[in-house]
Amino acid sequence: MSVTDILAELVAVPSLPGRPNDVITGLIRERLARDGVTAIELPGPEGDRSNLFATIGPADRPGIVLSAHTDVVPTEGQTWTSDPFRLTTDGDRLTGRGTSDMKGFVACVLALVPEFAALPLTRPIHIALSYDEEIGCxxxxxxxxxxxxxxxxxxxAIIGEPTDMRPVLSHKGKRAVVAVIEGEAGHSSNPSAGANALYPAGELLLRLRDRAAALAASGPFDQRFDPPHSTLQAGVIRGGSALNIIPDRAEIEIEARTVPAQSPDEIIDGVLADLTRLGGGDGGRIRVSHRELSAYPALPPPDDPALGELLTRLTGHAPIASVSFGTEAGLYRAAGIPSIICGPGSITRAHRADEYVLGSELAACCDMLRQLGRQLTAA
Structure with a gap:
């Protein structure tokens, strides 16, 4: 079965995050089984979704992990020119949700499984497929x-996120939270009868703005990134229901993205300390809390250039020092597995209407994987 046919099967499954994923995992397990490879299902604590892991070759020897997530972002609010969950072809362009991010890579891996299985591998190829990457890894x-x-x-580990088939050595870390401020409702004709949650929310926003400015002014700095420092921002604020009601609740969604020398926790914990100090205000009527949204560590630049050099040989492209978007590579690295990012498609097409991958990019990815398999047959 061609890589395009496999991609069409994958795109046809609307594997949205935060939902049961048995359809997409069942499809992949069945395809691997037809090629004589057993995929181990690893249920998560949610009870209705699972990771998948499969090994081709000797599992008791160190090998290479081909890593991807199988979930895709929703399409609500986007105007597509075709059904996002049906692969459409226009010349070399293959359009559908997840084609770049990142079912194109998954399709390439699955297309190469028969070739991997036929090789006399002396080191194994592992296939690791995760769920719910799009809502916080x-x-x-x-x-x-x-x-x-x-x-x-x-x-x-090779994390096959869309990089235009250019190896990427490092990326920023991230932590995102929702700050919750609760007051007391009342009629706006007597503002003192309630506790307006928007005012402490405004104070928090000003403190957050000052923290962000301090990061830009004082660093730490890492010139491999753009911008070359950690960032902090409020992206969404919700509060109030009507002009004549004292707002009793406000929520602010906040994210920090950090260079490898700085932890996202360091920045967000400071913001949460500011939030805590607002609690008890307005005569004790202000209450504060927070919810975690997502977190992943930065992928620091490698100490050993060997992995970057390997991917350069496999792809023909010199590595890119860094990107500012995040991946699961930082988590693999934190688990002690050297990691690099390289896959078909472009991050500029991800999460947008009419997301697409080029057939030529899929062919280049398959060629990279084919060469990797040959590398792993050496004694």
Whole structure:
């Protein structure tokens, strides 16, 4: 079956995050089984979704992990020129949700499985597929926790996010939270009869603005990134229901993106300390709390250039030092597995209407994987 046919099957499954994923995992498990490969299902604590892990070759020897997530972002609010969950072809362009991010890579891996299985591998190829990456890399930590019981410690992981088939060495870390401020409702004709939650929310926003400015002015700085410092921003604020009602609740969605020298926790914990100080205000009528949205560590630049050099040989492209978007690579690295990012498609097409991948990009990815398989047959 061609890589395009496999991609069409994958795109046809609307594998949205935060929902049961048995359809997409069942499809992949069945395809692997037809090629003689058994995929191990690793249920997450949610009970209705799972990671998948499969090994081709000797599991007791260090090998290479091919890593991807199977969930895709929703299409609501976007205007597509075709059905987002039906692969459409226009010349070299293949359009559909997840084609770039990142079912194109998954399709390439699955297309190469028969070739991998036919090789006399002396080191294994592992296929690791996670869930709920798009809502905060929630699935892969459970996969990584199970890894020591499934295989020898891997030599490396290739995370196939869309990079135009250019190897990427590092990326920023991230933590996102919702700050919640609760007051007391009342009629706006007597503002003192209630506790307006918007005012402490405004104070928090000003403190957050000042913290963001301090990061831009004082660093730490890392010139491999654009911008070359950690960032902090409020992206969404919700509060109030009507002009004549004292607003009793406000929520602010906040994110920090950090260079490898700085932890996202360091920045967000400071913001949450500001939030805590607002609690008890207005005569004790203001209450504060927060909810975690997502978190993943930065992928620091590698200490050893060997993995970057390998991907340069496999792709013909010199590595890119860094990107500002995040991936699961930082979590693999934190688990002790050297990691690099490289896959078909472009991040500029991800999460947008008419997302697409080029057939030529899929062919280049398959060629990279084919060469990787040959590398792993050497003694």
């Amino acid at each position: 929630r699935g892969v930590p459970h996969l990584l926790a199970r890894l020591p019981g499934l295989c020898a410690p891997p030599d490396a």
